[in-house]
Amino acid sequence: AQSVTQPDIHITVSEGASLELRCNYSYGATPYLFWYVQSPGQGLQLLLKYFSGDTLVQGIKGFEAEFKRSQSSFNLRKPSVHWSDAAEYFCAVAPRGAAGNKLTFGGGTRVLVKP
Amino acid sequence: GAVVSQHPSRVICKSGTSVKIECRSLDFQATTMFWYRQFPKKSLMLMATSNEGSKATYEQGVEKDKFLINHASLTLSTLTVTSAHPEDSSFYICSATSGTLRYEQYFGPGTRLTVT
Numbered sequence: 193a194q195s196v197t198q199p200d201i202h203i204t205v206s207e208g209a210s211l212e213l214r215c216n217y218s219y220g221a222t223p224y225l226f227w228y229v230q231s232p233g234q235g236l237q238l239l240l241k242y243f244s245g246d247t248l249v250q251g252i253k254g255f256e257a258e259f260k261r262s263q264s265s266f267n268l269r270k271p272s273v274h275w276s277d278a279a280e281y282f283c284a285v286a287p288r289g290a291a292g293n294k295l296t297f298g299g300g301t302r303v304l305v306k307p
Numbered sequence: 308g309a310v311v312s313q314h315p316s317r318v319i320c321k322s323g324t325s326v327k328i329e330c331r332s333l334d335f336q337a338t339t340m341f342w343y344r345q346f347p348k349k350s351l352m353l354m355a356t357s358n359e360g361s362k363a364t365y366e367q368g369v370e371k372d373k374f375l376i377n378h379a380s381l382t383l384s385t386l387t388v389t390s391a392h393p394e395d396s397s398f399y400i401c402s403a404t405s406g407t408l409r410y411e412q413y414f415g416p417g418t419r420l421t422v423t
Contacts, residue, residue, distance in 0.1 A: 235415050236351075236402075241411070282351070293341075293356075293412065294341075295351075295412060297352075299349070300350050
């Protein structure tokens with residue numbers, strides 16, 4: 193069965209420092225890959241997605257993610273964190289093909305930003 | 308971008324009563340809507356997938372008689388929690404997509420349900 197693992201439940205980072213959130217997946221074939229951010233009182237917002245092509249994907253809010261097939265990973269990075277980046281981050285996968293819409297989420301990583 | 312709303316944002320109901328949660332796509336027609344449940348400090352668990360005009364497809368372990376889903380129009384899906392119990396208290400989130408938004412789901416802000 194497919195699964196998504198985010199090994200870090202919490203990460204605390206200082207404002208201005210770099211951030212990397214880990215995501216590993218277990219799937220029969222390379223799925224579609226997504227990162228979402230959830231802020232209190234707001235819906236999940238898509239940061240970026242990978243379908244095919246260039247394995248380094250640029251997203252919104254200065255985030256990027258790199259797909260590594262050999263490691264079954266899709267880690268999210270940001271070079272310099274802002275206080276507004278404090279939120280919950282979810283990695284998600286969806287199967288390719290007709291059922292591509294069905295998302296499986298990782299457990300989430302809560303990011304705390306220190307001043 | 309595509310906007311999805313949910314109503315109400317919070318609801319408190321008594322055990323044994325039913326409560327309806329609405330999910331609306333405001334600026335696009337959603338051929339498919341999804342309902343998720345999120346426990347505190349936990350991830351989102353897909354409950355069901357609903358396609359406009361057809362019966363919802365429930366995930367394993369989700370009671371379809373308890374969580375009634377209706378997707379009667381291209382902009383509205385409803386989730387009714389019937390005979391609610393305290394263990395049904397949770398955060399319910401919907402998302403919507405369509406053929407023109409391939410593989411990208413737009414999420415509502417969620418509904419906090421508390422059953423007393």
